[in-house]
Amino acid sequence: MFDVILQAGASVLLDPVTLGLMGIGTLAGLLAGAIPGFTIAMGVILTLPFTFGMSPIQGLATMMGVFVGGFSGGLMSCMLTGIPGTPSSVATTFDGFPMVRSGKPGLALGLGLWSSFFGGMISAVILVALAPQLAFLGLEFGPWDYFSLIVFALTITVSLSGDNMIKGLIAGLLGLFAACVGEDEINGVARFAFGSDHIRQGFAFLPVLIGLFAFSQLLSDVEDSAKAKAPLMKNSAEAIRVEHRKAIATVLMNWINLIRSSFIGIFTGILPAAGGSISNILAYDQAKKASNNRNEFGKGAVNGIIAPEAANNATAGGALIMMMALGIPGDIVTAIMIGALMIHNIIPGPSFIQDEPLLAYGVFIAFFAAHFFMVGLQAFALRLFLLVTKIPMYILASVILAYCAIGVFALHNITFDIWVMFGFGVIGYFMRKLGFPLAPMILGVVLGKLAELNIARAIGISDDYSLFVTRPWSLFFLIMAIVSVLFPFYQNAKKDTLFTKMYVPISMILLALPLFLMGSPVRMVVGGILLSAGCYFIYKRSSILKTI
Amino acid sequence: MTNNKSDIIIAIFLLCFSGVMINDASNIRDLGFEGMKADAWPRVVLWLLVVMSSVMLGKSYLKFKTVSDKDNENFNINLAKFKNALICFGMFMLFLSTLDYLGMLIGGILFVFGLLTLLGGFSHKLIVKHLLVSILSIGFMWMVFTFGLRVILPEGEILRVW
Numbered sequence: 001m002f003d004v005i006l007q008a009g010a011s012v013l014l015d016p017v018t019l020g021l022m023g024i025g026t027l028a029g030l031l032a033g034a035i036p037g038f039t040i041a042m043g044v045i046l047t048l049p050f051t052f053g054m055s056p057i058q059g060l061a062t063m064m065g066v067f068v069g070g071f072s073g074g075l076m077s078c079m080l081t082g083i084p085g086t087p088s089s090v091a092t093t094f095d096g097f098p099m100v101r102s103g104k105p106g107l108a109l110g111l112g113l114w115s116s117f118f119g120g121m122i123s124a125v126i127l128v129a130l131a132p133q134l135a136f137l138g139l140e141f142g143p144w145d146y147f148s149l150i151v152f153a154l155t156i157t158v159s160l161s162g163d164n165m166i167k168g169l170i171a172g173l174l175g176l177f178a179a180c181v182g183e184d185e186i187n188g189v190a191r192f193a194f195g196s197d198h199i200r201q202g203f204a205f206l207p208v209l210i211g212l213f214a215f216s217q218l219l220s221d222v223e224d225s226a227k228a229k230a231p232l233m234k235n236s237a238e239a240i241r242v243e244h245r246k247a248i249a250t251v252l253m254n255w256i257n258l259i260r261s262s263f264i265g266i267f268t269g270i271l272p273a274a275g276g277s278i279s280n281i282l283a284y285d286q287a288k289k290a291s292n293n294r295n296e297f298g299k300g301a302v303n304g305i306i307a308p309e310a311a312n313n314a315t316a317g318g319a320l321i322m323m324m325a326l327g328i329p330g331d332i333v334t335a336i337m338i339g340a341l342m343i344h345n346i347i348p349g350p351s352f353i354q355d356e357p358l359l360a361y362g363v364f365i366a367f368f369a370a371h372f373f374m375v376g377l378q379a380f381a382l383r384l385f386l387l388v389t390k391i392p393m394y395i396l397a398s399v400i401l402a403y404c405a406i407g408v409f410a411l412h413n414i415t416f417d418i419w420v421m422f423g424f425g426v427i428g429y430f431m432r433k434l435g436f437p438l439a440p441m442i443l444g445v446v447l448g449k450l451a452e453l454n455i456a457r458a459i460g461i462s463d464d465y466s467l468f469v470t471r472p473w474s475l476f477f478l479i480m481a482i483v484s485v486l487f488p489f490y491q492n493a494k495k496d497t498l499f500t501k502m503y504v505p506i507s508m509i510l511l512a513l514p515l516f517l518m519g520s521p522v523r524m525v526v527g528g529i530l531l532s533a534g535c536y537f538i539y540k541r542s543s544i545l546k547t548i
Numbered sequence: 549m550t551n552n553k554s555d556i557i558i559a560i561f562l563l564c565f566s567g568v569m570i571n572d573a574s575n576i577r578d579l580g581f582e583g584m585k586a587d588a589w590p591r592v593v594l595w596l597l598v599v600m601s602s603v604m605l606g607k608s609y610l611k612f613k614t615v616s617d618k619d620n621e622n623f624n625i626n627l628a629k630f631k632n633a634l635i636c637f638g639m640f641m642l643f644l645s646t647l648d649y650l651g652m653l654i655g656g657i658l659f660v661f662g663l664l665t666l667l668g669g670f671s672h673k674l675i676v677k678h679l680l681v682s683i684l685s686i687g688f689m690w691m692v693f694t695f696g697l698r699v700i701l702p703e704g705e706i707l708r709v710w
Contacts, residue, residue, distance in 0.1 A: 049693075049697075050692075050697065052697065052699075053696075053697040053698065053699075166600055166603055166604045166607065167604070169600050170562065170597065170600045170601065170604065173593055173596055173597045173600060174597070176593045177569070177590065177593050177594065177597065180589060180590040180593060184586045184589075186583070186584065186586070187579050187581060187585075187586045189576055189577050189579060189586040190576075190577075191573070191576050191586060191587070191590060192569060192572055192573075192590070194572070218636075219632075219633045219636050219637075220633075222632045222633070222636065222667060223629070223630070223632055223633055224632075225631070225632060225667070228632065228667060229667075229668060229669070392668070394632075394664065394667040394668050395664060395668070395681060397636075397667075398660050398663040398664045398667065398682075399660060399681065399682075399685045399686075401636065401640065401659075401660075401663070402643075402656045402659055402660050402685070402686055402689070403685075403689055405640075405643070405644075405652075405656070406652060406656065406689055406690070406693055406701065409652070409699075409701065409702070410693055410697065410699040410701075413699070413700065415644070415647055415648075415702065418644055418647075419644060422640055422641070422644060425640075426637060429633060434554060434555075434558055451589075452589040455584065455589065456583060456584040456589070459583055459584045460582070460583040460584065
């Protein structure tokens with residue numbers, strides 16, 4: 001194992017081309033994260049066509065740079081102008097901007113930068129420790145369990161993606177349907193081709209994603225003529241010297257907040273579709289609740305900057321754990337990364353780390369290294385960011401639309417892919433306007449073929465459908481799916497109803513059942529803890545209900 | 549843009565779409581092999597789509613009936629609001645339709661120049677600026693993909709004749 005890690009380390013850290021590409025990727029990510037209206041996913045999408053000609057490790061290292069850089073880029077715009085560059089830096093604005101306004105811009109940027117760095121490092125350690133173990137666990141999965149896992153991934157995406165669950169479910173189903181078009185994987189029979197040879201080949205994964213996400217986003221960005229013609233930022237900002245030493249000392253002094261926020265980020269990243277946009281607000285909220293000086297929050301509190309920045313970078317590590325170990329994307333960015341891996345004929349899944357150890361450990365090392373690039377390039381990125389923000393959005397959007405067309409064509413050298421991107425771009429734009437969340441559709445497209453393949457395998461092995469509920473892992477994921485479907489109702493229900501009081505304990509008791517069925521001592525202990533906690537909560541809450 | 553009326557229209561559209569696709573699913577060939585048939589999974593997905601669209605239709609209709617007429621009348625499609633998006637659709641479609649004749653280089657430059665001018669304005673200064681941006685950006689990308697990444701981008705009839 002050690003020699004594999006050394007080889008992987010050498011392929012990333014001793015290859016000047018890979019290092020250079022990773023540096024460029026990190027810079028691109030920092031800029032994409034900083035520019036309001038752009039997102040990290042957009043940065044990864046735009047980098048993707050350049051990786052087609054690279055080796056898998058170079059391509060993934062480059063995208064890892066964009067991924068890590070993107071999470072940190074958002075802090076530049078939110079601190080200097082008060083406008084969050086990405087949704088994952090919204091909470092940083094609450095205290096980052098007031099601290100800059102109070103005359104400490106160097107410290108504010110330093111705190112954001114080093115919290116991101118340390119948060120990322122903690123998640124990288126967890127990634128290296130947890131991903132191989134989770135993958136080992138994944139090897140226990142049969143097609144029944146895998147199918148149920150996909151059902152859970154889709155339902156949790158729907159439940160976390162917005163207010164309107166029905167629209168989320170419809171978006172997910174449309175994604176699953178888009179993945180059905182073309183020859184089916186098992187029999188090679190054409191489906192919904194309507195006589196077209198191009199459609200018979202199916203929709204390539206990346207044109208669909210680029211259309212749904214990037215194309216529709218660009219159209220939304222230029223919708224308002226006045227805004228599209230104005231420079232990206234009206235508030236001018238100046239390049240600032242970052243106070244590194246003071247910032248490092250301050251971040252380390254608040255180590256409890258740093259670790260708590262990092263773990264919130266990792267956990268949120270592991271959940272499918274719950275990305276940095278959720279983790280930064282969760283971590284900020286917890287930091288505020290735990291603080292003795294709650295009144296300071298919103299006025300430039302140190303912990304108000306550390307918490308969201310540590311959490312959003314740690315989310316990246318969490319999302320990678322699911323991608324590397326089980327092949328399930330943790331968010332839209334990792335969904336695109338799965339697409340990038342597929343271009344290089346690599347299918348992520350439980351056996352990925354065992355089958356491709358050099359590549360897997362190369363990704364881990366690239367994730368570590370990208371954080372050092374992120375710190376080193378922040379000052380340069382800040383200057384570039386100030387230049388880019390003088391450009392109006394309509395110029396950026398027009399050029400990027402053309403670039404998307406070139407990039408998509410480069411995938412298979414066929415014009416039909418550009419038509420697919422255009423078609424899904426139009427669909428994505430109208431879905432945005434009509435209030436349909438895009439994340440479930442994207443996950444549906446990514447996981448559709450995998451879901452069909454696994455259900456076909458399950459039925460092929462045995463026609464006993466009860467296996468979906470009698471196999472412990474499958475049952476576990478199905479219960480999780482039901483729990484996640486009910487979660488929005490739990491959130492919106494009144495506090496004193498029987499449902500809100502019993503939702504958490506009954507979920508715990510139900511989840512304990514498959515853990516007991518697994519038979520392993522550790523899992524039975526976890527099941528026992530869940531069962532006891534669930535029963536205890538029911539006892540306590542039922543006595544409260546009686547008094548009411 | 550969303551309200552109960554628009555949701556009703558979308559739900560009806562989705563039901564029609566599902567109906568057409570379920571009908572087309574009957575054309576999927578059965579090779580007679582054991583195991584899951586090629587049309588089984590799409591049918592499951594489409595029937596679930598029918599169920600969800602029906603729920604959306606029912607919910608929107610009930611809300612439509614309960615809220616005041618004034619709230620329901622607020623929905624009107626203001627095409628002016630989507631002017632820029634429609635320009636982008638139109639220009640992109642034109643670019644794609646003429647790609648075989650103009651090629652990626654000329655077509656790309658014309659697309660970016662046209663889009664910039666339609667979105668940004670027509671003054672002399674802006675036209676020069678847009679021309680420069682379109683030539684430099686597409687020229688640079690074309691060179692990177694053609695010479696750097698060895699991608700053979702569509703040449704187009706015009707450049708092929710030359």
